[in-house]
Amino acid sequence: MNKLFFILLASTLLISCSSEQWTSLDDIEIEGISATGLVVDGEYIWLSDTDKNRVVKINLSGDIITEIKGLDRPMHLSMDGDHLLVPEYMMDTINILDKKKSIGYLEILSTPDAPAAVDKRGDDVIVADFYNHRIIYKKNGKSFNFGEKGKGLGEFHYPTDVQFAHDKIYVADAYNHRVQVFDLDANPLLTFGEEENMNASTGIYVSDEHVMITDFENDRLLTYDLSGKLIDIIEEGLHRPTDVAVEDGKMYVLNFKGQFISVYK
């Protein structure tokens, strides 16, 4: 009897310690919003409504709190302190919003062709330059580009999302169906995701311990550790996911189709 109790206790402890899987919490309906990018801002979520050329702030019930119009096909968003950075796919610009209105454009020197995403850390900026298959990198006040069209290490096939994290640059290398990691000098370090047969790795979020990536055509969300080891796959309940973010232990997955955000813990 004692032995059985010990086995049960050990199993329970093992499961609770090793559980790194996401559990579904809820869906947030976002009726009338066909969004490509999201960022979490405290109790609110900012969405780039690419279809309606606007950025909206919603509460966790899906109600629109703020609407900023006049953007031209906004894509993956990024927060920079009190500002929102909005890549405009049509205009080839990075619009800066003070959360109420546009206050100007980010200077990046190189001109992208359809910027899909942006991230800023201090004064350094990275932009996913979709049609040029490269990343525009503004570092220490100087702008240069890295990557070119291809499938090799350091090459891209239509990058769609970028993020600075852990003194590295993470890229959703969408149509190479993988994640690429670079050091801050733009040297390629690592690729992962190829084994999972993703079909367009479109949106990326890097947390303290994990890398989350949306698998657009396969309606999946994949979670890796920072070394690229697969931890978890969510295969149900998503519909053409394009972006993901994590805040306070909750993960928000933006579905381009169906107009809803899936929430996990």
Place this chain on the structure above:
Amino acid sequence: MRNLLLIAIMSILTSISLDAQRDKVMTQVDGLGCPYCAYGLEKKFKKVKGIKNVKIEIEEGIFTFTVPSDLELQVEEVNNRVDLAGYTAKLIEIERAGGKVDKMELSYADVETNKSAEFAVFGICNMCKTRIENAARKTVGVGSAKWDKKTKILKIEYDSEQVNVEQIKEALAAKGHDTEDVKATVASYDNLPACCMYDRDDLKERAH
């Protein structure tokens, strides 16, 4: 002063008149699924001289724009351009400035078939599926075509007196899709939208 006012009014009337002389083009496109590619298509069209009011509604698969009426744009030409961009138009309507509407709907000829075949065709997404099936069905003598996204297998029924499998494979290659023995040219492969660019290095692996 009166002359200046007259010139200003004339100028406004002329601009209204010129603006009215535009044809409205509406195409319903099958497979506008990926926002990155769809808005890329919109961007490309916006750069074409004379084209204005370009808009894509992904949910409905509707793509609209206007052109100067004196271009006399024909539905066949729109269809060719949409096709060249890698998409498949289900419906095209051009509403002329005078009110007349020209229309073209995607349709296939009825074919009495006497043979069937199946083979691997390389593609990756639902847009590929539409393009592959349409390319096969548009080939004279093909009565049905069904492509499976997972297995990559295309099943066809055809009239062997009008067409053979080799010709169907050639038609698919012309649209950018490889088969085991007939490859698309680099140009036609590169013309595929980003989301349709299947991996060309592991064709055999995917086929088996």
